[in-house]
Amino acid sequence: MIVLHGYTGSGNCYKPALAMRQLGVDYQWREVDILKGESRTAAFLAKNANGRIPLLEVEPGRYLAESNAMLCYLAEGSALLPVDRWARAKVFEWLFFEQYSHEPFIATIRFWVAIQKSAEAQAAKIAEMRPKGYAALGVMEARLATSAFLAGDRYTIADIALYAYTHVADEGGFDLAGYPALRGWLARVAAQPGHVTMAEAAAR
Amino acid sequence: MIVLHGYTGSGNCYKPALAMRQLGVDYQWREVDILKGESRTAAFLAKNANGRIPLLEVEPGRYLAESNAMLCYLAEGSALLPVDRWARAKVFEWLFFEQYSHEPFIATIRFWVAIQKSAEAQAAKIAEMRPKGYAALGVMEARLATSAFLAGDRYTIADIALYAYTHVADEGGFDLAGYPALRGWLARVAAQPGHVTMAEAAAR
Numbered sequence: 001m002i003v004l005h006g007y008t009g010s011g012n013c014y015k016p017a018l019a020m021r022q023l024g025v026d027y028q029w030r031e032v033d034i035l036k037g038e039s040r041t042a043a044f045l046a047k048n049a050n051g052r053i054p055l056l057e058v059e060p061g062r063y064l065a066e067s068n069a070m071l072c073y074l075a076e077g078s079a080l081l082p083v084d085r086w087a088r089a090k091v092f093e094w095l096f097f098e099q100y101s102h103e104p105f106i107a108t109i110r111f112w113v114a115i116q117k118s119a120e121a122q123a124a125k126i127a128e129m130r131p132k133g134y135a136a137l138g139v140m141e142a143r144l145a146t147s148a149f150l151a152g153d154r155y156t157i158a159d160i161a162l163y164a165y166t167h168v169a170d171e172g173g174f175d176l177a178g179y180p181a182l183r184g185w186l187a188r189v190a191a192q193p194g195h196v197t198m199a200e201a202a203a204r
Numbered sequence: 205m206i207v208l209h210g211y212t213g214s215g216n217c218y219k220p221a222l223a224m225r226q227l228g229v230d231y232q233w234r235e236v237d238i239l240k241g242e243s244r245t246a247a248f249l250a251k252n253a254n255g256r257i258p259l260l261e262v263e264p265g266r267y268l269a270e271s272n273a274m275l276c277y278l279a280e281g282s283a284l285l286p287v288d289r290w291a292r293a294k295v296f297e298w299l300f301f302e303q304y305s306h307e308p309f310i311a312t313i314r315f316w317v318a319i320q321k322s323a324e325a326q327a328a329k330i331a332e333m334r335p336k337g338y339a340a341l342g343v344m345e346a347r348l349a350t351s352a353f354l355a356g357d358r359y360t361i362a363d364i365a366l367y368a369y370t371h372v373a374d375e376g377g378f379d380l381a382g383y384p385a386l387r388g389w390l391a392r393v394a395a396q397p398g399h400v401t402m403a404e405a406a407a408r
Contacts, residue, residue: 049346072292076289093269
């Protein structure tokens with residue numbers, strides 16, 4: 001059975017778990033406490049030299065890192081990853097947007113504020129990063145004003161990837177009031193068949 | 205013909221250009237001077253709301269952002285992107301590693317040092333980011349000590365993506381002396397059929 005090494009409350013870990021639930025793929029969640037440095041031990045580094053979670057163990061000893069690579073791997077051949085070349089390209093575009101323009105600001109601020117409780121120590125960085133997080137939300141809002149889902153009219157792994165940290169952006173102090181199309185999309189994603197919450201996804 | 209909107213000297217813009225040269229895809233390079241804010245004009249934002257280059261115009265008015273999404277799009281069906289599900293997954297893993305753990309440190313420091321000439325003003329940030337850049341090079345070194353190319357024994361878009369900024373990391377002050385496997389890989393990538401330099405890729 002697939003083992004997902006992850007930290008409960010991590011949006012990156014939530015992504016492959018949610019995809020597996022919706023794809024009907026069974027998995028076992030194995031908790032890695034990043035606050036205790038468990039992703040930086042020699043044992044863990046032997047599995048992923050980059051020292052990060054999530055880590056997908058597709059069979060004993062065979063590891064895949066990078067949450068969005070997991071989404072591509074898991075969704076291949078399913079409706080969550082279109083076959084059409086252009087539609088696929090747009091899915092990839094959103095996946096890379098998420099890791100470069102969204103996650104480093106929205107997920108990082110949430111981590112400091114809600115998980116590590118270090119907002120005061122990180123105040124200067126948060127102030128610098130906050131506008132970049134809102135800029136990413138603005139790019140999503142513009143797209144979702146004219147499209148039901150990010151990559152087109154169907155739910156794909158692009159939506160899973162962006163939902164992971166957008167739906168908890170408020171925990172990092174982001175106010176979504178001015179993003180009505182984005183809030184409508186959050187509701188549509190949460191209403192997808194097989195959708196589970198972050199906590200449910202980790203309880204396996 | 206495909207139009208690549210890019211900035212000469214940008215590794216991200218080099219990636220799709222190099223892939224197109226090696227795939228025999230004709231393209232026209234259209235210069236966007238990011239130092240003059242040309243990627244943030246209203247006209248450019250109408251093409252890419254995220255205001256970034258490169259931007260691939262696959263046909264008039266049809267745009268794809270995100271350099272690594274372009275690589276996936278362009279390489280589909282070629283030897284640069286394996287068909288085997290696991291081999292593909294490992295390519296994706298490196299592509300996301302590049303955008304999250306490598307580019308933000310190695311490319312950004314090089315930009316400040318060699319392009320924007322703002323190293324002095326950015327000294328504190330550079331000092332904080334430098335070890336993260338070396339950590340990424342360390343992950344690559346560990347992999348390349350036992351593998352000819354990043355995703356396996358064949359040259360793929362994973363190598364193009366990581367080559368783009370690794371081969372000019374020295375311009376940002378990174379010393380590759382302690383990374384012999386990585387240096388061997390740089391030479392192997394540069395020896396691939398159809399390889400062109402960053403300047404050659406932009407001269408089209």
